[in-house]
């Protein structure tokens with residue numbers, strides 16, 4: 486399996502190389518040259534399998550011969566051993582034909598653990614073979630950072646630097662990043678919002694002297710391995726509701742477009758997905774773009790679903806690549822226009838996107854009302870991101886097609902917003918009960934590429 490860049494001008498790599506490379510050297514994002522497909526019989530055969538075996542069968546064609554079957558099975562087993570639910574990603578029924586896919590039973594209580602625990606194991610296996618050391622630089626609006634730190638803390642072959650927007654993540658998210666004592670963990674509270682953090686991480690990758698000097702690696706969804714791991718739960722949940730004989734739809738609370746793009750890959754692999762619904766909070770650039778064709782960031786407004794406070798949605802570039810018939814030059818042109826303020830999607834490409842994706846948005850008041858109503862009617866306590874998904878799903882779903890809404894984080898990561906909405910205080914699991922008592926270690930940093938690079942060089946030299 487070969488991996489190519491969305492901008493068409495970077496070296497073609499295998500899975501392991503693409504995983505360890507992060508951002509392509511032309512600024513684009515790696516994707517498999519062709520998307521493997523599963524027959525209806527292959528999909529039917531997933532029924533009743535463990536999550537781990539499903540993961541092996543879905544991901545193996547993308548990995549090629551980079552890892553032996555035994556190695557890869559062992560990696561998957563280790564990745565999911567620490568999850569707090571036997572099903573890993575259990576489905577809960579909310580209403581007639583509406584289901585919630587609970588993706589928050591991993592170690593840091595958000596869907597990011599599904600991919601991050603896996604790539605933590607993949608990186609370790611790869612670095613053990615090469616004997617190298619990498620410097621991970623990641624940007625987070627709260628959940629990627631804590632999942633990355635949990636997956637990589639204490640590893641000798643890795644230093645992990647996480648940029649998060651100062652004052653714009655929940656206290657639980659911040660503490661998950663700032664309380665680990667391992668010396669290879671570096672939490673950096675940056676001035677600005679998530680888009681600034683993500684831009685600085687991409688700047689570091691585009692600074693080749695720095696990138697090559699520190700052996701930079703990426704664990705944001707710029708890394709295709711992150712997206713790949715998330716494809717698995719689309720299959721496991723759809724099959725448990727009757728796929729491939731029965732079509733299903735998904736609603737995905739969306740910010741950086743990685744999770745819903747994993748659903749797009751699942752659809753292209755042959756999973757009979759009817760609609761993929763993009764659910765945004767008040768930072769609704771994706772909804773506006775899918776409605777009008779215009780993609781023009783106009784500033785992030787902080788919300789009670791802070792992990793989705795994003796206006797420059799990294800993986801939308803991957804969706805555009807397919808919508809523009811894999812024309813790297815066209816994508817590169819759009820991204821150049823984005824740097825200058827924004828772009829308009831061509832009519833043909835917009836039509837291609839709309840053939841797959843629907844979209845909706847959810848105001849702050851609607852998010853709170855959804856948390857309250859769902860708790861009152863079903864006893865299910867949602868995090869604000871999942872509530873955005875449920876609200877949009879209820880609005881757009883077709884009563885005859887099962888709708889699966891992704892519950893992307895545990896309510897206890899956002900206790901203030903959840904309690905204000907529902908009157909219920911969501912408790913952290915007992916293993917985290919002392920999170921508020923642990924001491925924090927964090928560096929404040931300006932939104933300044935030079936200052937960030939200097940800090941990283943200085944820390945890894947020690």
Ligand SMILES: Cc1ncc(COP(=O)(O)O)c(C=O)c1O
Pocket residue numbers: 595596627628629738739740741742743744745792793870871893894
């Ligand atoms: C809890 C939560 N929900 C939803 C999202 C949006 O996911 P994506 O960025 O993959 O669209 C995020 C952040 O990525 C998140 O942390």
Ligand SMILES: N[C@@H](CCOP(=O)(O)O)C(=O)O
Pocket residue numbers: 624625626627628629630704705706707740741743792793799
């Ligand atoms: N919401 C994310 C933002 C980063 O997204 P990623 O999928 O590209 O890592 C977060 O919680 O950090």
